[in-house]
Amino acid sequence: xxxxxxxxxxxxxxxxxxxxxxxxxxxxxxxxxxxxxxxxxxxxxxxxxxxxxxxxxxxxxxxxxxxxxxxxxxxxxxxxxxxxxxxxxxxxxxxxxxxxxxxxxxxxxxxxxxxxxxxxxxxxxxxxxxxxxxxxxxxxxxxxxxxxxxxxxxxxxxxxxxxxxxxxxxxxxxxxxxxxxxxxxxxxxxxxxxxxxxxxxxxxxxxxxxxxxxxxxxxxxxxxxxxxxxxxxxxxxxxxxxxxxxxxxxxxxxxxxxxxxxxxxxxxxxxxxxxxxxxxxxxxxxxxxxxxxxxxxxxxxxxxxxxxxxxxxxxxxxxxxxxxxxxxxxxxxxxxxxxxxxxxxxxxxxxxxxxxxxxxxxxxxxxxxxxxxxxxxxxxxxxxxxxxxxxxxxx
Amino acid sequence: xxxxxxxxxxxxxxxxxxxxxxxxxxxxxxxxxxxxxxxxxxxxxxxxxxxxxxxxxxxxxxxxxxxxxxxxxxxxxxxxxxxxxxxxxxxxxxxxxxxxxxxxxxxxxxxxxxxxxxxxxxxxxxxxxxxxxxxxxxxxxxxxxxxxxxxxxxxxxxxxxxxxxxxxxxxxxxxxxxxxxxxxxxxxxxxxxxxxxxxxxxxxxxxxxxxxxxxxxxxxxxxxxxxxxxxxxxxxxxxxxxxxxxxxxxxxxxxxxxxxxxxxxxxxxxxxxxxxxxxxxxxxxxxxxxxxxxxxxxxxxxxxxxxxxxxxxxxxxxxxxxxxxxxxxxxxxxxxxxxxxxxxxxxxxxxxxxxxxxxxxxxxxxxxxxxxxxxxxxxxxxxxxxxxxxxx
Numbered sequence: 001x002x003x004x005x006x007x008x009x010x011x012x013x014x015x016x017x018x019x020x021x022x023x024x025x026x027x028x029x030x031x032x033x034x035x036x037x038x039x040x041x042x043x044x045x046x047x048x049x050x051x052x053x054x055x056x057x058x059x060x061x062x063x064x065x066x067x068x069x070x071x072x073x074x075x076x077x078x079x080x081x082x083x084x085x086x087x088x089x090x091x092x093x094x095x096x097x098x099x100x101x102x103x104x105x106x107x108x109x110x111x112x113x114x115x116x117x118x119x120x121x122x123x124x125x126x127x128x129x130x131x132x133x134x135x136x137x138x139x140x141x142x143x144x145x146x147x148x149x150x151x152x153x154x155x156x157x158x159x160x161x162x163x164x165x166x167x168x169x170x171x172x173x174x175x176x177x178x179x180x181x182x183x184x185x186x187x188x189x190x191x192x193x194x195x196x197x198x199x200x201x202x203x204x205x206x207x208x209x210x211x212x213x214x215x216x217x218x219x220x221x222x223x224x225x226x227x228x229x230x231x232x233x234x235x236x237x238x239x240x241x242x243x244x245x246x247x248x249x250x251x252x253x254x255x256x257x258x259x260x261x262x263x264x265x266x267x268x269x270x271x272x273x274x275x276x277x278x279x280x281x282x283x284x285x286x287x288x289x290x291x292x293x294x295x296x297x298x299x300x301x302x303x304x305x306x307x308x309x310x311x312x313x314x315x316x317x318x319x320x321x322x323x324x325x326x327x328x329x330x331x332x333x334x335x336x337x338x339x340x341x342x343x344x345x346x347x348x349x350x351x352x353x354x355x356x357x358x359x360x361x362x363x364x365x366x367x368x369x370x371x372x373x374x375x376x377x378x379x380x381x382x383x384x385x386x387x388x389x390x391x392x393x394x395x
Numbered sequence: 396x397x398x399x400x401x402x403x404x405x406x407x408x409x410x411x412x413x414x415x416x417x418x419x420x421x422x423x424x425x426x427x428x429x430x431x432x433x434x435x436x437x438x439x440x441x442x443x444x445x446x447x448x449x450x451x452x453x454x455x456x457x458x459x460x461x462x463x464x465x466x467x468x469x470x471x472x473x474x475x476x477x478x479x480x481x482x483x484x485x486x487x488x489x490x491x492x493x494x495x496x497x498x499x500x501x502x503x504x505x506x507x508x509x510x511x512x513x514x515x516x517x518x519x520x521x522x523x524x525x526x527x528x529x530x531x532x533x534x535x536x537x538x539x540x541x542x543x544x545x546x547x548x549x550x551x552x553x554x555x556x557x558x559x560x561x562x563x564x565x566x567x568x569x570x571x572x573x574x575x576x577x578x579x580x581x582x583x584x585x586x587x588x589x590x591x592x593x594x595x596x597x598x599x600x601x602x603x604x605x606x607x608x609x610x611x612x613x614x615x616x617x618x619x620x621x622x623x624x625x626x627x628x629x630x631x632x633x634x635x636x637x638x639x640x641x642x643x644x645x646x647x648x649x650x651x652x653x654x655x656x657x658x659x660x661x662x663x664x665x666x667x668x669x670x671x672x673x674x675x676x677x678x679x680x681x682x683x684x685x686x687x688x689x690x691x692x693x694x695x696x697x698x699x700x701x702x703x704x705x706x707x708x709x710x711x712x713x714x715x716x717x718x719x720x721x722x723x724x725x726x727x728x729x730x731x732x733x734x735x736x737x738x739x740x741x742x743x744x745x746x747x748x749x750x751x752x753x754x755x756x757x758x759x760x761x762x763x764x765x766x767x768x769x770x771x772x773x774x775x776x777x778x779x780x781x782x783x784x785x786x787x
Contacts, residue, residue, distance in 0.1 A: 043414035075633035198439035205637035242469020
């Protein structure tokens with residue numbers, strides 16, 4: 001079979017982009033029902049009203065955590081969490097370089113210094129052995145993001161944090177509704193952060209939340225979220241930002257949450273379809289979800305091994321021309337960016353290797369099983385015809 | 396009509412709490428039609444079609460080159476300080492909401508408070524002249540209660556010291572100063588689109604500027620979506636507005652003329668009842684302000700003439716289910732960075748003597764205003780009883 005690739009001016013195989021964003025649409029009527037009552041009351045839609053309170057209760061329960069604090073978006077959620085948790089007077093946040101592209105900027109808002117650590121080559125998550133060499137007298141906090149598939153080394157990291165008495169914050173944005181040894185993500189240690197950006201598991205338009213089992217941290221976060229004002233006393237207790245979630249976003253999140261189990265099923269079908277279709281393609285390794293633990297299967301990530309005949313960038317270019325919005329995984333890694341603020345690099349051997357190898361494939365609600373067959377066929381075709389494709393391309 | 400005050404054992408004059416702030420919402424069917432559109436397009440955030448349309452319409456409405464919308468005012472203020480590349484100190488009025496100083500501190504700056512003028516409630520520009528030093532990089536003016544700062548003096552001071560000046564102009568949406576639309580002053584202006592304001596996105600803000608470079612920096616820091624051409628910035632934040640915020644603000648903008656008309660009727664009614672009340676004065680924006688939006692009504696309570704303090708009056712109104720704004724968080728903060736206010740006697744006085752009466756929400760109609768003003772009348776008649784009760 002000969003394909004007329006769009007990169008050589010053929011017609012893209014997809015008319016509309018197939019993205020790596022989740023873009024799950026909750027039931028519209030459920031969403032409207034959640035908002036209707038306070039809409040007719042005509043006030044306090046700006047936040048901290050009944051919908052937010054109901055959502056905080058439900059999410060705390062869903063994550064097996066004592067408390068949950070809704071915030072305006074995921075980025076400020078992490079900023080506020082670090083501010084509440086950090087060892088006061090210390091300056092460094094240990095975080096992987098291969099993570100969310102704004103994570104170093106988050107440290108800059110806090111006037112702190114990101115200290116970049118490595119990740120595990122196979123799981124892509126941080127392990128204790130990567131964090132340990134970065135710990136020093138300035139360490140204020142360990143920021144441990146779960147990778148896009150599966151989890152970081154929760155037990156090892158918690159043990160390390162306890163040994164050195166350093167707070168640990170999990171960025172669990174990509175691990176919503178997973179479990180570790182039967183315990184729910186959202187219930188570990190000092191706090192965990194989540195996002196409800198439309199591209200994430202729960203679509204709240206925009207938004208974020210923090211789960212915690214620590215009453216004092218929960219209180220501090222509520223004060224920080226409210227410009228530093230304790231709403232019960234009206235007094236200013238410290239630093240704070242305008243971090244409230246608006247009620248309409250909370251209502252959308254509730255409606256998304258109603259669809260949680262069904263969404264996991266739909267995601268799992270897509271993942272298993274990819275697994276079947278990509279099997280046997282030489283040089284392409286699907287990063288598989290654990291088969292023994294609960295996962296939400298949202299993202300599809302592949303690693304291009306040394307047998308893969310093209311560079312990742314060229315592979316992405318060819319697929320994107322077909323309207324497959326394939327993306328590099330966390331690229332560039334944070335240590336490779338030109339940052340305008342101080343940073344510290346740890347040993348980043350695996351990160352350096354991985355930074356050119358990982359690729360996210362289309363997923364989410366705009367992608368069906370037929371689309372997955374097409375994506376896989378293109379990958380097979382590219383793998384088999386790499387030489388002729390390269391020849392045809394201008395230098 | 397006369398009644399027994401709830402504080403003195405009567406029934407509250409309103410069965411249910413009166414809502415605070417403008418709170419005008421589009422009709423439910425308009426809201427659901429807007430939601431239908433979002434659900435059909437499946438475009439939920441990331442500078443989508445509604446946010447883009449809103450920015451265009453706001454630029455037209457404000458008569459300004461750039462309108463950049465963000466998730467809320469606090470975050471807008473933080474990003475604005477970064478976009479202006481401020482360093483060191485920022486001088487702001489001592490009478491301002493704590494969110495301003497918080498945002499300035501988060502942006503790595505030191506807030507310096509300048510007292511306000513007793514009569515205008517706005518920053519005292521004579522004093523401002525003496526406060527600015529070599530470490531000062533900007534003046535953050537606040538246009539309050541439908542009035543404005545003395546723009547020309549601030550402009551002169553900023554140019555004399557070669558510093559920036561920018562404004563929080565929430566209360567002046569749609570207004571003009573000496574026939575110039577507010578939104579065109581200083582390096583940029585920030586307008587809240589909170590539900591308590593004239594244009595209601597439930598919460599959000601818009602930053603206006605005529606400076607292409609500052610606009611580009613604001614967009615670059617806000618988010619990668621709708622960021623336009625890259626320009627140098629220190630680091631990014633996340634100030635994205637969602638499509639539903641954009642859609643709400645667009646509907647609210649459609650209703651704004653009508654809502655100004657409703658506000659004006661209510662304000663004029665309050666004025667007719669309270670004009671000659673001893674010990675109460677109503678805030679008036681200066682004579683340079685036109686196209687008023689009438690979205691806030693502020694009274695100043697002179698305790699020595701009225702008989703009780705603003706704090707006590709607000710307690711009495713609360714008991715009647717009339718929720719009024721007071722301004723204690725505008726000046727007096729026990730929190731360390733803000734506790735140097737002994738040098739701002741006017742701000743201190745205002746924080747203790749101002750009350751905002753309810754306007755908006757379509758529930759503050761003629762009978763409601765009459766009831767509220769009647770409560771104030773009853774207070775005057777029962778001053779001794781109230782003082783005895785509240786002093787205990």
